[in-house]
Amino acid sequence: MSQNQAAPTSKPDAVDPSLRWIDIHLHLNMLKTDADAALASAASQGVTRVITIGTEPKDHPLVLDWAARRFPQVACTLGVHPHEATLWSKEVRQFIFDHRQAKGLVAVGEIGLDYYYNNSPQDVQIAAFREQMQLAEELDLPVQIHTRDADADTAKILREYSGRVRGLLHCFTSSAELAREALDCGFDLSFSGVVTFKNAQALREVVREVPLDRLHVETDAPFLAPVPKRGQSNVPEFVLHTAQAVAELKSVTLAELSRQTLANASRLFTRLGS
Ligand SMILES: [Zn+2]
């Protein structure tokens, strides 16, 4: 792609609210606005399902409660984020195991490696990642993986669990090589508002390469609001801007992308229901 090729334009006015979307990764408990209001506003824009992520043990009871009781449109994951890998323990493993049948629990996550921040030591991150992949295999649940500046070790662990664990790499911003490796190992890729950022040309090339039946869209709210909302606190309805950019990159209509991403989410997160 040439240097001066513009980022895909995001046209909120062109969005058709009759289309349905799922935001497969956000942090409802971290939103700057009230969760009820954010979900109601999202639903009015067609974002009728969301998956809220459990990132550390203290949040697990809350995300379970939201998914099981408080919000019918919310599903959840349970896991320990690489930033918090030092909090992974036998007790946390047991908690997730004990809640494996909880209503609304659809995946283990987010788990993985983050060598950009290194908030936990790398060997601790690797051990927590492997043990949670094993737990996902044992529970027959998909995983949501976070990876940043850790391509080689992520690829190694994806290969180890290829064919044993299914899942996706969320907020994918890594190299085309890691994208190919993940796809080869059977993992899907999920894209956030980063695809709309001006300097994300290489990532947009990755989006072009990923088969339509292997991609997802997410906000990772409250982080990473897409253009034209960049700099604001992200909310689930902004997934429409990312969808718009991805549809343009894949040369499909929004209706096609809506249908395909819903199908992809139902295929991967088998406990999502309709
Ligand atoms: Zn993440």
Ligand SMILES: [Zn+2]
């Ligand atoms: Zn996240």
